[in-house]
């Protein structure tokens with residue numbers, strides 16, 4: 001299938017492209033930035049287009065020329081960075097998504113895959129949060145993602161554009177974090193390996209839903225491949241595991257030969273974001289409609305992630321000073 005990816009140079013994009021190429025798709029990678037260093041292992045002839053989703057003309061021209069059958073729309077400003085520059089976040093996440101929907105409609109794209117987030121929910125949630133819990137996000141990131149979910153549903157109903165999406169938990173992979181509020185998790189692995197210590201920016205009892213990236217990428221591919229008439233909705237919660245920060249610290253320290261010294265000093269701004277998110281997601285609709293099931297829990301992820309983190313540190317340690 002001819003597939004275009006926006007925001008292709010980010011944490012999800014590069015892993016998604018690897019999986020798409022493996023299943024035989026013709027992939028056009030697009031991003032605001034040039035092909036990043038982290039894409040070194042991808043084929044040299046992978047088409048890489050510099051494309052700004054805030055520019056509707058550029059989007060339309062690109063889609064019209066490439067005629068993608070399917071678009072994975074990943075381009076976004078994530079939660080922590082989003083609070084630093086709400087205006088940019090609105091332009092990229094909200095106007096950008098509208099522009100992508102319009103370009104899909106005008107060029108007859110068959111399917112648009114959207115990546116939403118647990119940040120669409122807000123404070124005061126029950127312990128377990130289902131798909132239809134009220135959306136009262138308190139960050140610009142969450143506000144723009146909630147509105148984009150609704151826009152997607154509108155285009156699905158009004159223009160019959162096949163819009164599908166998942167609400168990702170915090171995604172964990174061996175890559176340099178891009179400004180998400182769940183970055184403390186990856187830094188426990190990275191700094192645990194390279195320094196034997198890390199001071200997390202949250203309380204030890206902070207509990208948010210997490211997912212290992214291979215499960216996240218597989219969720220996108222499986223939802224995309226599901227027969228449309230089996231789907232009862234456009235946007236689905238997907239869940240894997242929900243450890244506290246302390247539980248992650250114990251798991252990582254226990255898996256490192258020399259252990260690790262983890263401490264916790266809560267950063268008020270990021271803690272507020274984390275506390276507004278769900279602790280546990282109910283993903284029963286994804287399981288029933290398209291057979292979603294995670295393969296990794298915290299120990300299984302840790303076993304696979306640590307060697308990946310060591311390999312990352314061999315090549316990218318200089319980019320990690322924070």
Ligand SMILES: NC(=O)c1ccc[n+]([C@@H]2O[C@H](COP(=O)([O-])OP(=O)(O)OC[C@H]3O[C@@H](n4cnc5c(N)ncnc54)[C@H](O)[C@@H]3O)[C@@H](O)[C@H]2O)c1
Nearest residue numbers: 007009010011012032052053074075076115117168171178
């Ligand atoms: N990583 C997570 O834990 C997580 C969790 C929930 C949802 N998501 C969603 O998944 C998607 C991908 O996330 P990610 O972790 O890969 O993010 P990322 O920050 O690593 O990558 C985002 C990419 O978007 C690009 N971008 C920014 N502005 C752009 C613009 N104007 N035009 C085109 N591209 C632009 C950036 O250059 C970057 O390569 C996002 O939509 C995000 O909201 C991610």
